[in-house]
Amino acid sequence: MSEVTVRVAEGPDDLEACFAVRKEVFVVEQQVPQDLEYDAYDAGAVHVLAVRDDGTPLGTGRLLTGAAAAAKNGGERGIGALGRLAVRRTARGLGVGARLVAAIEDAARARGLTAVDLHAQTHALGFYERLGYEVYGPVFPDAGIPHRAMRKPLV
Template sequence: MSPSPGPSPCVVRVADDPADREACFAVRKEVFVVEQRVPEDLEYDAYDAGAVHVLAVREDGQPLGAARLLYGEAAGAKTGGEAGVGSLGRLAVVRAARGLGVGVALVRGVEDVARARGLTAVDLHAQTHALGFYERLGYVAYGPEFPDAGIPHRAMRRSLQAFGRARE
C-alpha cells in the first residue's frame, strides 16, 4: 500500500508484522476500551486472528489509527454470508489525529485491500454518530438501528465496483 492521497498526514499500510499488529491493538484499546468504555473481552474477538489489519502512521512511525477487514468465511457472520462482501470494522483514530483525514485514509486503505482480494462490496457497522462520515465516503445505511457493546449502530454498505477508487 502506498501513502494515502490527499491531505492526510499519514501512511496507511497492512499490518503484516507483529509490531504493526500490536500498534493496531493499542490504538483500538485507547479508543474503544479506554475512551468508549467497551469491555476488553468484547473489543478483541476470534475474528482478529484471521483479519487483515490496517495501520495508519505518521511519517515518524507514530500510530494514528487502525481498522480491520474480514473477508471470506470470517465476514459471513457480519455480511449475511454474501459472496464477495467484506466487513470493515474496528476503525479507530486516536484523539489527537481526529479531523485530519486519518479515518478517510483508513477506509480507503481497507477498500484497496478488499479490491485486491477480489471483493465487490464492503459492509460495516457504524456507530450512529459516525453515519455522516461514512455517507460522505459513499456508504449507504440499511436496516434498523441495533446495539453493539451498548452503543447504537447501523449497518452500511458501499459497492466497490460502482465507484472504483475514490480520491479525496
C-alpha cells in the same frame, strides 16, 4: 502535522500498534469491555495501520473476508466487512479515518470482493455516507452503543 503513512499491518509490531490504538479508542475512551473488543476474527483479518513519519500510530481498521465477513453481513459471500476503525483523538479531523477506509477498500478490491459492509456507530453515519456508504436495516446495539449497517459497492 507530519506526514502520515497508511499501510497493511505486517508483523507483530504493527499488530501491537493496531491493538494499542483500538484499546485507547474503544476500551478506554468508549468503555467497550476488552473481551468484546478483541475477538477470534482478529487472527484472520487484514489490519491497516496509519502512522506518523516518526512511527507514532494514529489509527487502524480491519477487513474481514470469507466466512468471517459472511458472519457479519448475514451470510452473503463476496462482500468484505470493515470494522474496528479507530483514530486517536489527536489525529481526528485530519483525514486519517478516510485514508484508512480507502486502504481497507483497496485491500477488499485486491481480494476480488464486490462490496464492503460495516456496522457504524450512529454518530459516525455522516462520515461513512460522505465516503459512499449507504445505510440499511434498523439501529441495533453493539457493546451497548447504537449502530447501523452500511454498505458500499466497489467498482
